[in-house]
Amino acid sequence: MKTWYYKVSSLLICILVMSLVGCSQKDLRDDAPSTIASNVSVVFDWSKATGNRASSMGLYMYSDEHGMIDFWFNKPEGDKIKTYGGHHTVVCHSNDDPYTHFLRNQHAHDTIEIYTDEATILPAQRVLARGIPRAKGAEDEPLRVTPSMIYGAQDREVTLHASDMPQTVTLYPEELVCHYTVEFLEVENLKNADLQIDATISSLAGGYFPGRMSPSSEAVSHSFTLTADQQHESLRSEFLTFGLPAGESLPHSISLYIVLKNNTGNFYTFDVTDQVNNAPDPRNVTIKIYGLKLPEIPEAPPQNISVEVDNWETFYFDLKV
Numbered sequence: 001m002k003t004w005y006y007k008v009s010s011l012l013i014c015i016l017v018m019s020l021v022g023c024s025q026k027d028l029r030d031d032a033p034s035t036i037a038s039n040v041s042v043v044f045d046w047s048k049a050t051g052n053r054a055s056s057m058g059l060y061m062y063s064d065e066h067g068m069i070d071f072w073f074n075k076p077e078g079d080k081i082k083t084y085g086g087h088h089t090v091v092c093h094s095n096d097d098p099y100t101h102f103l104r105n106q107h108a109h110d111t112i113e114i115y116t117d118e119a120t121i122l123p124a125q126r127v128l129a130r131g132i133p134r135a136k137g138a139e140d141e142p143l144r145v146t147p148s149m150i151y152g153a154q155d156r157e158v159t160l161h162a163s164d165m166p167q168t169v170t171l172y173p174e175e176l177v178c179h180y181t182v183e184f185l186e187v188e189n190l191k192n193a194d195l196q197i198d199a200t201i202s203s204l205a206g207g208y209f210p211g212r213m214s215p216s217s218e219a220v221s222h223s224f225t226l227t228a229d230q231q232h233e234s235l236r237s238e239f240l241t242f243g244l245p246a247g248e249s250l251p252h253s254i255s256l257y258i259v260l261k262n263n264t265g266n267f268y269t270f271d272v273t274d275q276v277n278n279a280p281d282p283r284n285v286t287i288k289i290y291g292l293k294l295p296e297i298p299e300a301p302p303q304n305i306s307v308e309v310d311n312w313e314t315f316y317f318d319l320k321v
Helices: 002-018 273-277
Strands: 023-025 036-044 057-063 067-073 078-084 086-094 101-104 113-116 143-145 151-160 167-171 178-185 196-205 207-209 219-229 234-241 253-259 265-271 284-290 312-316
Touching: 036 067, 057 078, 067 078, 078 086, 086 167, 113 143, 151 167, 178 196, 178 219, 196 234, 273 284
Parallel strands: 036 167, 143 219, 178 284, 265 312
Antiparallel strands: 023 067, 036 078, 057 067, 057 086, 086 151, 101 113, 113 207, 178 234, 196 219, 196 253, 219 234, 253 265
8 A cells, every 4th residue: 555655656757757848846934034945957968878868857955054945847957946045965866766755854965865665576477475485585685676777966065045046066976876787698498488587686785865865774686587498598687786785794595486388486596796896897797607507398299287386396406607
């Protein structure tokens, strides 16, 4: 019920934002006109972004005197705003996927956090995620969907004068997410599996603090889907994450949930700690696993058998990297 509440709320916010021209903001106090900076241009400079610009942006301005005030832009280049004068810490983030990305603790610039929705099903096989086997050590981790592209920036030294003179705040959004690629190579008997295979990866950051430009310390598992290439005997997936959790290094496992064509479920786990924690570029991580062997199945598979969460046969695989 809570997940649906947030989804409906996010949809309503998105509809409201897209109906406006330029930006929206909270009303300022009318009883204090001498504190207002009434002609401020917010500029989003995309020179640090490696991909396409976001289509919508959220902006949060924090000051000791006035607290937090937020603005929403549907122009990637920014727009004019009216706000309070004085010293501010400014935080921004893209808002192109309100169905997946949620916010919490917006009241302070050091606590505002972007995080993703709970993964309730394994999407390839439409199996309920509750009750599925999990990798050792990750049994109690929240299972979340992977983020889509998010850009963000922060500036702790913005000073505005209470005036109607033109002033400019320039922010430089950059990617807040990491790119992960997972490949299974030299897979035997791949013909016995479906073309889409469910998987999870454990102990990655559950969110991101744009006011700190740092991932959170919460460890979560992410669900993702691999696509099978039977001709090349391989599985492959590319997805985004918030990277490694802040703090000490954790072990990481990839779990596969493979339903064969005879409707039997097979659960495999692979320790990928070294490839994740010691990746040459932690923002672009490639994980390669060789030698997965799927079971042989009879020529005529049994009929009318469904996969239940208690029916996964478990394999702990020794990697050939």
